[in-house]
Amino acid sequence: MVVVDLFCGCGGMSKGFELAGHNVVAGMDNWDKALDVYRANFSHPVIKSDLSDVDSSVRAVTQFEPEMIIGGPPCQDFSSAGKRNEDNGRGNLTVSYAKIIAEVHPEWFVMENVARIVKTNKLTEAKGIFKEAGYGMTQYVLDASLCGVPQARKRFFMIGKLGEEDGFMLPFIEKNLAEKPLTMAEYFGDTIDFEYYYRHPRSYIRRGIFSIYEPSPTIRGVNRPMPKGYKLHSGDPVSSLDGIRPLTTEERSRVQTFPEGFIFLGNKTDKEQMIGNAVPVNLARFVGRAINEYIQYKDEGLSPSKKIEHVSYDDYWSRHGAQLALFDPDRNKLKRH
Numbered sequence: 001m002v003v004v005d006l007f008c009g010c011g012g013m014s015k016g017f018e019l020a021g022h023n024v025v026a027g028m029d030n031w032d033k034a035l036d037v038y039r040a041n042f043s044h045p046v047i048k049s050d051l052s053d054v055d056s057s058v059r060a061v062t063q064f065e066p067e068m069i070i071g072g073p074p075c076q077d078f079s080s081a082g083k084r085n086e087d088n089g090r091g092n093l094t095v096s097y098a099k100i101i102a103e104v105h106p107e108w109f110v111m112e113n114v115a116r117i118v119k120t121n122k123l124t125e126a127k128g129i130f131k132e133a134g135y136g137m138t139q140y141v142l143d144a145s146l147c148g149v150p151q152a153r154k155r156f157f158m159i160g161k162l163g164e165e166d167g168f169m170l171p172f173i174e175k176n177l178a179e180k181p182l183t184m185a186e187y188f189g190d191t192i193d194f195e196y197y198y199r200h201p202r203s204y205i206r207r208g209i210f211s212i213y214e215p216s217p218t219i220r221g222v223n224r225p226m227p228k229g230y231k232l233h234s235g236d237p238v239s240s241l242d243g244i245r246p247l248t249t250e251e252r253s254r255v256q257t258f259p260e261g262f263i264f265l266g267n268k269t270d271k272e273q274m275i276g277n278a279v280p281v282n283l284a285r286f287v288g289r290a291i292n293e294y295i296q297y298k299d300e301g302l303s304p305s306k307k308i309e310h311v312s313y314d315d316y317w318s319r320h321g322a323q324l325a326l327f328d329p330d331r332n333k334l335k336r337h
Contacts, residue, residue, distance in 0.1 A: 001108070001291075004028070004064050006051055006071035006097060010037040010264070010274040012256065013070055013112065016284020021292060026064045028057070033266045034274050040263040052096050058103040068108035068291075072279055073097045098126035101160070102133035110287060111158045112279050115141045118156060127158075136164030140173055145181035145215040148282035149257050150188070152181065152215040155279070157287055172290045172297070184212040184255065196238050198246045200224035207235035209244060216247075216255045221276030223252060249275065257282040 001022050005014045008027030018024050027038050028049040038046045051057050051073075061069065073093040094113065101109045109130075117123045118141070130137055137160045144153040159169045184192065192212055199217050201208045208230060210217060223246055230241065238244065247255065249271050253264065257280050264271045 002065065002067045004061050004066040004069050006069060006100065007073050008038055009278055010034045011041055012258065012278030012281050013072060013284040014042060015259065016279065016281045017070060017288040019281065019285045020288025022288055028060065033270045036265050037263065037274060040265060052093055054096055054099045054103065057100050061100060061104050066104065066106045068110065069101055069104065069106050070110040071097055072112035094122045094126050098129040102129050105133065107162050108291065109160045113156045115154045115156050130160055134162050135160035136166050136168055138167050138169035142283065144280050144283045146177045147286035148182065149280040150182045150184045150215050151219060151255050151280065153218045153280065155283065159291065169290065169294060172293045176286065176290060181215045183214055184216055196244055198226040198244050207233040209236035209238050211237045219252050219256055219276050221273040223249065223272045256280045
């Protein structure tokens with residue numbers, strides 16, 4: 001399916017849909033540094049665009065004749081990380097996204113955002129625009145750790161299709177969710193040589209030490225060092241801080257399931273932000289493959305019986321690594337620095 005990615009960032013959603021078999025033909029965003037990274041990793045056009053300008057965005061998108069538009073309008077105004085400000089901030093881009101969809105009128109759309117968007121007026125407004133344009137919608141808050149990502153990251157997805165009933169995608173989503181969360185140890189296997197690491201808590205009443213035998217906490221757009229005075233929390237799974245460190249930038253990109261060989265440009269702050277803001281590649285791939293199953297069901301009258309396969313890190317790279325880069329297997333190891 002021909003796909004255009006709006007608010008594409010550095011390309012997590014594009015890469016996931018590509019791996020699901022879709023033909024992503026263009027990406028659009030307004031952040032130059034993320035566009036540089038996107039451009040370094042994809043051969044199709046990437047366009048700097050102010051997507052709050054609906055008319056010019058519609059003209060830019062229409063030239064690619066997309067069958068599906070995907071995108072994650074910036075979510076900071078809906079995020080629990082800060083004070084919610086949906087009416088005066090970038091929450092308005094959710095409505096702009098809906099207006100672009102309604103004007104271009106692709107057969108499909110996918111919208112991603114933080115889970116808190118379900119409580120906002122902007123989502124209600126966007127849904128009204130989609131409904132008036134003729135789309136049936138399925139909305140779902142997905143836990144990435146049940147979708148092939150070793151990370152406890154909950155994200156809202158809305159999938160729309162012209163002429164369908166609301167909820168049409170639910171069977172194709174729910175039957176493919178894993179039975180239990182994917183841990184870092186299960187995903188990375190023996191390419192990891194540490195057991196515990198630090199992730200800065202939003203409040204010191206929360207723990208800051210995590211184990212690879214659980215999903216990673218949400219990868220955020222900042223990566224702070226462990227304070228010298230950090231004191232063990234009752235929930236920390238260690239008795240000593242010896243050797244404990246935060247994940248590196250590269251390790252965080254792997255937890256976001258970016259592939260080996262994916263190029264990140266810019267300074268450390270820029271890289272951390274674009275990695276944390278991205279849709280995890282395997283989460284996007286999960287959604288893209290669920291859409292494929294629906295299409296197969298409708299076109300061929302078949303309902304695939306097998307669940308989507310959640311591959312390990314080793315299996316994933318044995319299948320896909322060669323197409324992305326020639327690399328020494330030792331480079332895959334997530335080592336202490």
